Amino acid sequence: MKAKVYVTLKPSVLDPQGSAISHVLESMGYANVKDVRQGKYFEIALDENLNGTVREDLERIAREVLANPVIEDARVEIEGDTTQGEGR
Amino acid sequence: MKFGVVIFPGSNCDHDAYHVISKHVGQPVDFVWHRDTDLTSFDAIVIPGGFSYGDYLRAGALASHSPVMRSVKDFAARGGFVLGICNGFQILCEAGLLPGALVRNENLHFVCEHVHVLVETTETPFTANLTAQQILHLPIAHAEGNYVCDEATFTELTRDDRIIFRYCDESGNTNPSANPNGSHNSIAGICNRTRNVLGLMPHPERACEDLLGSSDGSPIFRSLTSTLAAQAAR
Numbered sequence: 001m002k003a004k005v006y007v008t009l010k011p012s013v014l015d016p017q018g019s020a021i022s023h024v025l026e027s028m029g030y031a032n033v034k035d036v037r038q039g040k041y042f043e044i045a046l047d048e049n050l051n052g053t054v055r056e057d058l059e060r061i062a063r064e065v066l067a068n069p070v071i072e073d074a075r076v077e078i079e080g081d082t083t084q085g086e087g088r
Numbered sequence: 089m090k091f092g093v094v095i096f097p098g099s100n101c102d103h104d105a106y107h108v109i110s111k112h113v114g115q116p117v118d119f120v121w122h123r124d125t126d127l128t129s130f131d132a133i134v135i136p137g138g139f140s141y142g143d144y145l146r147a148g149a150l151a152s153h154s155p156v157m158r159s160v161k162d163f164a165a166r167g168g169f170v171l172g173i174c175n176g177f178q179i180l181c182e183a184g185l186l187p188g189a190l191v192r193n194e195n196l197h198f199v200c201e202h203v204h205v206l207v208e209t210t211e212t213p214f215t216a217n218l219t220a221q222q223i224l225h226l227p228i229a230h231a232e233g234n235y236v237c238d239e240a241t242f243t244e245l246t247r248d249d250r251i252i253f254r255y256c257d258e259s260g261n262t263n264p265s266a267n268p269n270g271s272h273n274s275i276a277g278i279c280n281r282t283r284n285v286l287g288l289m290p291h292p293e294r295a296c297e298d299l300l301g302s303s304d305g306s307p308i309f310r311s312l313t314s315t316l317a318a319q320a321a322r
Contacts, residue, residue, distance in 0.1 A: 013236060014270075016196050065153065068146055068182065070189040071236060 135176030148178030177287030188237030194270025253277035
């Protein structure tokens with residue numbers, strides 16, 4: 001059982017690394033690329049016997065540790081969970 | 089009055105701070121390990137520069153969840169003085185003791201140079217011995233010193249005179265060309281609402297002896313010492 005957490009910079013925060021990647025792609029001739037935003041991806045292995053607070057726990061982990069809510073958004077996905085909610 | 093200098097795995101300015109406080113300012117000082125939680129013997133805590141936890145996740149992020157930081161939060165809430173330098177500033181922001189965040193320098197470079205820094209206010213225990221609009225010559229060495237915050241926070245910082253240091257040129261002009269990292273409004277250092285927690289990217293502990301090219305960092309530590317002495321005398 002696995003959860004995936006995606007952490008991305010808020011749209012209002014400048015991403016100089018993403019811009020640098022975008023410029024390289026442009027110089028390589030990839031004309032279709034308009035912009036790049038760099039983010040982080042986490043895979044979290046979960047106990048097979050999930051208890052009811054798993055989504056709550058993961059949302060909190062994402063908010064308090066994996067992402068800095070001042071500058072980043074986070075999205076939590078739990079494998080096989082059909083009630084996918086939006087994290088932050 | 090006693091200073092504590094916190095050591096995280098990866099701190100590398102801890103000994104500089106210890107040296108300055110013990111030898112230069114002449115005050116008692118002890119190291120505090122990141123797993124320690126008892127800060128009752130200290131009057132001021134320095135969160136030093138470095139690369140705590142290898143800057144993994146985000147600069148300062150993992151350190152902000154270490155046991156000592158829970159105690160630093162209590163210490164600050166009780167009015168204790170906390171000075172965060174460079175990585176220490178990043179840790180204080182991550183810990184929520186200071187607002188905003190420090191992100192990758194706009195030009196992506198690790199900047200390592202002496203810069204000019206304008207003292208915006210003397211209304212803190214850390215700048216009491218300085219003069220407003222005084223220009224300090226201090227070293228910086230960081231890749232994530234680009235201060236960002238939302239507009240509401242910036243308005244509050246400005247209104248409450250909580251922007252303590254700004255990057256400037258040698259004449260004190262805070263124009264964008266004197267901004268080494270793209271920091272919002274050229275912010276180099278801020279304090280919390282109660283003014284007992286200060287974070288700054290420049291390294292005053294590396295600028296306390298003329299031999300090192302500048303002794304402009306010295307009044308920051310001396311301000312803290314004289315504020316503590318004045319408090320003790322009351």
